[in-house]
Structures are given as C-alpha cells and as structure tokens.
Amino acid sequence: MSSLFEIQRRFGDAIRSGTALTTPGAEETQEHLAFAATSVTDGARLSAVEQLDVYREQFWFRHLASLQEDFVAVEHLLGKERFQVLVRAYLDEHPPRHFSLQRLGDAMPEFVRSAAPWSSDPFLVDLVAVEQAFVFLFDAPDARPFDPAMLANVPEAAWPLSTIRLSPAFRILHLGSEAHLYRAAARTGGNAEVPERKPTHLAVARGKTALEYMVLGEPQSVILEKLRAGMPLGEACEHTQRELSMDAADFEAQLGGWFQGWTAWGWLVGIDPP
Amino acid sequence: MGFRERHGIVDLGVGVGARVPHYETIFGETPAMDWFEIISENFLGDGGRALEQLDKLRHAYRVIPHGVSLALGSVEPPSADYLRRLRALVDRIAPPWFSDHLCWGRVDGMDLHDLLPMPMTQAAVAHVADRIKQVQDAIGRPFALENVSSYLTYRESTMPEWAFLTEVAERADCGLLFDVNNAYVSARNHGFDAATYVDYVPAHRVVQMHLAGHTDMGKYILDTHSDHVCDPVWDLYRRAVGRFGAVSTLVEWDENIPAWEVLSQEAARARGLRREVLAASPATVKVQP
Numbered sequence: 001m002s003s004l005f006e007i008q009r010r011f012g013d014a015i016r017s018g019t020a021l022t023t024p025g026a027e028e029t030q031e032h033l034a035f036a037a038t039s040v041t042d043g044a045r046l047s048a049v050e051q052l053d054v055y056r057e058q059f060w061f062r063h064l065a066s067l068q069e070d071f072v073a074v075e076h077l078l079g080k081e082r083f084q085v086l087v088r089a090y091l092d093e094h095p096p097r098h099f100s101l102q103r104l105g106d107a108m109p110e111f112v113r114s115a116a117p118w119s120s121d122p123f124l125v126d127l128v129a130v131e132q133a134f135v136f137l138f139d140a141p142d143a144r145p146f147d148p149a150m151l152a153n154v155p156e157a158a159w160p161l162s163t164i165r166l167s168p169a170f171r172i173l174h175l176g177s178e179a180h181l182y183r184a185a186a187r188t189g190g191n192a193e194v195p196e197r198k199p200t201h202l203a204v205a206r207g208k209t210a211l212e213y214m215v216l217g218e219p220q221s222v223i224l225e226k227l228r229a230g231m232p233l234g235e236a237c238e239h240t241q242r243e244l245s246m247d248a249a250d251f252e253a254q255l256g257g258w259f260q261g262w263t264a265w266g267w268l269v270g271i272d273p274p
Numbered sequence: 275m276g277f278r279e280r281h282g283i284v285d286l287g288v289g290v291g292a293r294v295p296h297y298e299t300i301f302g303e304t305p306a307m308d309w310f311e312i313i314s315e316n317f318l319g320d321g322g323r324a325l326e327q328l329d330k331l332r333h334a335y336r337v338i339p340h341g342v343s344l345a346l347g348s349v350e351p352p353s354a355d356y357l358r359r360l361r362a363l364v365d366r367i368a369p370p371w372f373s374d375h376l377c378w379g380r381v382d383g384m385d386l387h388d389l390l391p392m393p394m395t396q397a398a399v400a401h402v403a404d405r406i407k408q409v410q411d412a413i414g415r416p417f418a419l420e421n422v423s424s425y426l427t428y429r430e431s432t433m434p435e436w437a438f439l440t441e442v443a444e445r446a447d448c449g450l451l452f453d454v455n456n457a458y459v460s461a462r463n464h465g466f467d468a469a470t471y472v473d474y475v476p477a478h479r480v481v482q483m484h485l486a487g488h489t490d491m492g493k494y495i496l497d498t499h500s501d502h503v504c505d506p507v508w509d510l511y512r513r514a515v516g517r518f519g520a521v522s523t524l525v526e527w528d529e530n531i532p533a534w535e536v537l538s539q540e541a542a543r544a545r546g547l548r549r550e551v552l553a554a555s556p557a558t559v560k561v562q563p
Contacts (some may be wrong), residue, residue, distance in 0.1 A: 012381040044462060099352075
C-alpha cells in the first residue's frame with residue numbers, strides 16, 4: 001500500500017506532465033501510466049489513465065489562463081502558440097509554489113532574461129518586466145501617505161542624514177524601450193507596435209484608484225534608486241549630481257519639484273531621521 | 275446538541291459569490307442579497323484595492339470567507355504565512371464560520387491550485403481530521419468542510435465518499451459545507467446515487483450548501499461553475515433542504531459570469547424552492563436563534 005505522500009507525489013508529477021497521458025507509446029509518460037495502473041480504479045466512463053489526465057489538463061488550463069491574464073501583451077507579441085511554449089517551459093522550470101495564482105508569474109522576468117530563446121529578444125524581456133510589475137503592484141502592501149507633520153519632527157540640520165521611505169507599491173524599471181506603450185495598446189485593442197530601442201526609466205505605482213506609470217528622467221531614477229537602497233538623502237543627492245555630471249545649481253533647482261511630485265503621487269511615504 | 279446549535283450558527287438565507295464583474299452593481303446599487311461568499315485567497319494580499327472593496331462589502335452585507343488553498347489532505351501542512359494571512363482575514367470579517375475543501379493540492383513544495391481527490395482510507399481520515407483541528411485552533415472560528423467534485427477514484431479507497439466525509443467531520447468535530455452540485459458531479463462521474471450521499475451526511479453539521487452549474491464533457495461532467503444550476507441538481511437541493519432544514523445556501527458562478535440580474539434570479543429560485551420545501555415539511559425546520 002502506498003503512503004499518502006507517495007500517492008500525492010506521483011499524482012503531482014503526473015499532472016504536471018507536458019504530454020497527454022493518453023498519448024500512445026509516449027516514453028515520458030510511462031512512470032505516470034504505471035502510477036495510474038497501480039493506484040487508480042478503471043471506471044465505467046473513464047479509464048484510470050483518462051481520469052488522471054482530466055487533472056493534468058486542468059493543471060495546464062488553469063495555469064495557462066492565469067498567465068494569459070497577467071501577460072496579455074506578451075501573448076499579443078508572441079502569438080498564442082509561442083506564448084504556450086513559453087508558459088510550458090516556464091512552468092517546468094518554476095512550478096507553482098505559492099498559494100496565490102497572483103504570484104505565479106513572479107519569476108517570469110528572470111526566466112525570460114536568462115533562458116534561450118527568449119533571452120535573445122530584449123523587447124520581450126522588457127515587456128515581461130512591465131507586465132509583471134503591474135501584477136506585483138495589484139496587492140502590494142499599503143502605506144500611509146506622506147504626512148507633512150513628519151517633516152516638522154526633523155530638524156533642518158538632520159535632513160541630509162535622514163533616509164526616505166518609498167512606498168512598497170512603487171517600482172522603477174530600467175528598460176531598453178518604451179514597452180509600457182506596447183502593453184497599453186495591446187490591452188486596449190490599440191495598434192501595438194514594437195517600439196524602437198530607447199533607454200527608458202519607468203516608474204510604476206499603485207495610485208489611489210488605479211495602477212499608474214510615468215517615464216522618469218535619468219536623474220530622478222538614479223536618486224530614487226539610491227533612496228530605495230537606504231542611502232541618506234544628502235549623500236543620494238550628491239552622488240547623483242556627481243555621477244551624472246550635472247550642474248550643481250541646476251540640479252538643486254529641480255530637486256524641490258521632484259520631491260513635491262514624488263510625495264503628491266504617493267511614492268514617498270516617510271522620513272527617518274538619523 | 276448539534277454542531278450548528280453548539281456554535282450558534284444561524285441560517286443566513288440564500289447568497290451568491292462576490293465576483294469582480296458585479297462590483298459596480300453591488301457597490302453602486304447595494305442590491306438586495308441575503309449574504310455574499312468571497313474566495314479567501316483573493317483577499318490575502320498585503321494591501322490594495324481588493325481589501326478596500328472587501329471592507330465596503332462587509333459593511334453592507336454579511337460575508338463568509340471560502341478558501342481553496344488549505345489543501346487539508348496534503349501531507350505537507352499549509353504554510354505559517356498562509357495561516358497568518360487567513361487568520362487576519364477571518365478576524366477582519368468575523369464570520370460565523372469559514373470553509374475550505376476535503377482535498378489535497380500541495381506536494382513537494384508546490385501548490386497545484388486544484389482540489390485533488392483523497393484516497394478514502396482510515397489513514398486519510400485520521401490525517402485530515404488532525405489537520406482540521408490544527409486549522410480550527412489556528413484560525414479560532416468554526417470550520418466547514420466541503421465535499422469536492424472528483425473525476426478519479428483510487429484503488430486504495432475502502433469507503434464511499436459520503437462515509438469518508440462524515441467520518442472526517444465527526445473526528446475533527448467540524449461543520450460541513452455540502453456542495454449539492456459537487457455531489458451530483460461525483461455521482462455521475464463515478465456511478466453512484468447522489469441521493470444516498472444527501473441521506474447519509476450528518477444534518478446537524480451542515481452549516482452551508484453550495485449550488486452551481488457544470489459542463490458536460492461527454493464522457494464525464496466537469497465542475498465549471500459556468501452555467502445555470504441544472505434540474506437534477508435542483509431536485510437534489512430540494513432533498514437536501516428537506517433533510518438539513520434551513521441552512522445558508524450560496525450560488526456559485528465563476529466562468530461565463532452572467533449579468534447580476536441572472537445571478538440574482540438564480541438565488542431567488544433557490545430561495546423560493548427552499549421556502550416551498552420548508553413549508554411542506556415543518557418538522558425539519560430548525561431556524562436557530
């Protein structure tokens with residue numbers, strides 16, 4: 001008699017098979033057929049193998065449908081067949097490990113960045129990153145909006161050494177193209193065309209009523225990344241200005257406006273004095 | 275004293291599953307509906323709009339959380355993170371019960387996102403009953419166990435499904451969510467009489483019933499929640515109401531989701547049928563305070 005764990009392990013292996021269990025003579029399904037023969041009862045309507053294959057099909061359809069919903073623009077770009085090939089390869093490498101289907105595509109950006117043939121298509125890599133970022137933001141943690149009263153508690157002299165907290169529902173993507181425009185067009189039935197290569201820093205955030213995005217200039221993206229990494233405010237500004245060889249006066253003149261915008265859009269949520 | 279009475283579980287009437295395509299109607303018009311069921315996993319995130327919408331919903335209606343990922347039959351236990359999130363959700367809603375399925379779905383660190391059937395053995399009874407006790411302790415509310423639709427039977431099984439479900443519920447001392455459509459689907463797929471199922475399960479433990487549509491795949495029927503409740507399932511529901519009495523009922527519709535009016539009419543049909551049966555057999559009516 002098989003243990004419960006053994007049954008579940010072999011059942012789980014069988015339903016993740018990429019080949020229908022009912023395919024005659026398929027070498028890769030032999031182990032699963034043996035499991036069906038020893039553990040599943042033949043029924044009046046379905047054989048043991050057919051019964052197991054119902055669950056295999058459902059495993060595939062459920063996860064494919066979930067990823068289709070998350071990666072609408074990627075499917076639009078690749079077409080149905082190539083998208084399914086991608087999903088199959090992805091699920092083989094990254095079987096679902098989280099209770100929420102919302103997290104199913106978490107590793108997709110890394111997968112397409114590193115696995116052939118997808119890794120050789122930089123636009124695909126960008127588009128996957130953009131679509132996954134929006135999925136991530138959907139139920140990312142909430143944060144209280146920045147309270148101006150917090151500023152009153154920080155003496156002016158302590159500002160340069162303070163660190164700034166960014167919203168957990170905010171990300172910056174460094175892309176090689178304006179993939180977000182393709183995403184928007186594909187999702188609204190517009191004319192989605194692969195854009196030309198162009199370095200793009202894209203901020204994506206969950207706003208008050210919707211998921212939002214904004215293209216940032218390089219200085220903003222650099223300073224925000226430094227703040228996210230926990231660099232004190234003064235240091236982050238100084239390094240950014242120096243790294244980008246910006247005129248100090250010009251840089252300082254823009255800084256106030258940037259901070260006002262980031263706060264108004266809910267990207268900054270707190271300040272921690274040293 | 276029966277399970278329902280012991281836990282003060284009352285009849286909530288007939289409700290429907292809260293689904294996104296109906297949110298505009300629900301939040302805009304606050305239509306009449308006895309109660310709503312939510313899928314727990316859709317509200318276990320850290321933040322975002324889903325939780326805001328849940329708060330709006332629960333302030334206007336009674337809401338019961340129904341899970342799909344406890345995988346009580348899995349040898350691997352649910353993660354501490356999952357249980358912590360579920361506890362937080364249940365605390366937020368404060369429902370009279372919460373529910374999930376008699377199935378497994380987690381193995382080798384994977385979540386297979388399906389309600390996979392259990393071998394119906396004494397060992398499995400002991401395993402699931404222990405797991406339910408642990409979950410009830412962790413969540414701190416009465417739990418209701420739902421029978422699943424199945425498409426496969428194991429050689430190792432030593433008892434019929436209704437005996438398995440009953441024995442688990444008795445040993446775990448939990449409630450039951452009797453899914454009428456699931457009993458019908460499994461009966462059709464495996465060739466048993468669904469009426470036997472209804473007649474066997476302990477009535478005092480049934481705190482809720484589910485109704486849904488399914489899809490005929492030719493050689494088997496698939497629980498898709500994609501259509502109207504079919505006539506044989508209505509007949510079975512009539513029998514179930516006669517046996518279980520006034521028990522909260524929920525109409526599920528998850529694919530090909532129709533207009534609110536259609537779903538609402540399906541709930542109204544259940545409400546009417548229930549009223550009719552309960553009026554005809556007052557002996558079974560035990561509406562608890």
